[in-house]
Amino acid sequence: MKSGRTPTVVLEVRTYGESDKIVTFYSKSKGRMSGIAKGAQRSLKRFVNKLELFSHLEILYTDSHSSSLARIDQAELINPFPVIRSNYDRFTAAALICELILHWTRENDPDERIFWLLIWALTSLEDLKQPATWVVILFNIKLLTLLGYKPALEGCSECGTPLAHQDGPYRFNPARNGLICRTCGKSANNLGQSPGFNFSISTARFLSKAQEMPLDKLARLRFSPTVVKEALLMLKNYGSSILQRDISSWNFLVK
Numbered sequence: 715m716k717s718g719r720t721p722t723v724v725l726e727v728r729t730y731g732e733s734d735k736i737v738t739f740y741s742k743s744k745g746r747m748s749g750i751a752k753g754a755q756r757s758l759k760r761f762v763n764k765l766e767l768f769s770h771l772e773i774l775y776t777d778s779h780s781s782s783l784a785r786i787d788q789a790e791l792i793n794p795f796p797v798i799r800s801n802y803d804r805f806t807a808a809a810l811i812c813e814l815i816l817h818w819t820r821e822n823d824p825d826e827r828i829f830w831l832l833i834w835a836l837t838s839l840e841d842l843k844q845p846a847t848w849v850v851i852l853f854n855i856k857l858l859t860l861l862g863y864k865p866a867l868e869g870c871s872e873c874g875t876p877l878a879h880q881d882g883p884y885r886f887n888p889a890r891n892g893l894i895c896r897t898c899g900k901s902a903n904n905l906g907q908s909p910g911f912n913f914s915i916s917t918a919r920f921l922s923k924a925q926e927m928p929l930d931k932l933a934r935l936r937f938s939p940t941v942v943k944e945a946l947l948m949l950k951n952y953g954s955s956i957l958q959r960d961i962s963s964w965n966f967l968v969k
């Protein structure tokens with residue numbers, strides 16, 4: 715059986731039987747992976763206070779021949795993110811980020827950029843420099859870009875006309891993966907289709923810029939209340955439309 719060592723973040727923890735835990739991680743070298751930690755519910759020194767939601771760990775694991783569950787042999791704590799655990803807004807934002815990773819990624823499909831994006835998001839929530847909603851928006855827009863589902867925000871996704879004030883007001887249409895100009899919105903209305911929800915040019919330009927910025931520059935961005943409101947609504951609906959399911963943690967942020 716093959717053993718390995720990888721940095722990970724804990725996405726989900728379930729108790730299993732009397733004394734074991736089943737843990738799902740996003741790992742740097744294997745992507746999403748699940749493992750069983752035998753005896754983790756007893757106060758075994760090698761696991762105590764480590765296999766907790768959001769923890770950044772380095773794990774030693776052994777792959778199984780017969781199951782997709784690896785055996786977790788050891789865990790070393792790199793960062794337990796104590797501020798996130800003690801702050802409601804930070805906790806709900808981190809829970810949403812982990813749920814998004816769970817549903818948007820596949821097992822054994824590693825992408826180091828996604829791993830570092832996850833670490834960036836948790837570290838940003840922990841250091842309290844930006845509001846939790848800003849971190850969620852930036853994480854989500856970057857994740858969609860890395861996954862190849864970048865929403866089309868540079869122009870109308872129907873007629874291709876670049877963003878311009880005379881074509882506004884725009885709408886965001888999750889089914890079209892992007893913006894719809896006023897003319898195309900009217901045509902959709904005439905056909906009895908939903909043109910989507912209002913989306914301002916300033917939000918589209920702001921998010922387009924964020925899509926292109928490197929992680930270490932994102933803390934410079936300053937959001938307006940309109941950008942926060944429109945971006946959260948767009949990301950929630952766009953994600954559900956592609957995944958064909960609701961992500962329950964969104965309900966704590968967007969009513």
Ligand SMILES: [Zn+2]
Pocket residue numbers: 870871872873874875894895896897898899
């Ligand atoms: Zn159009």
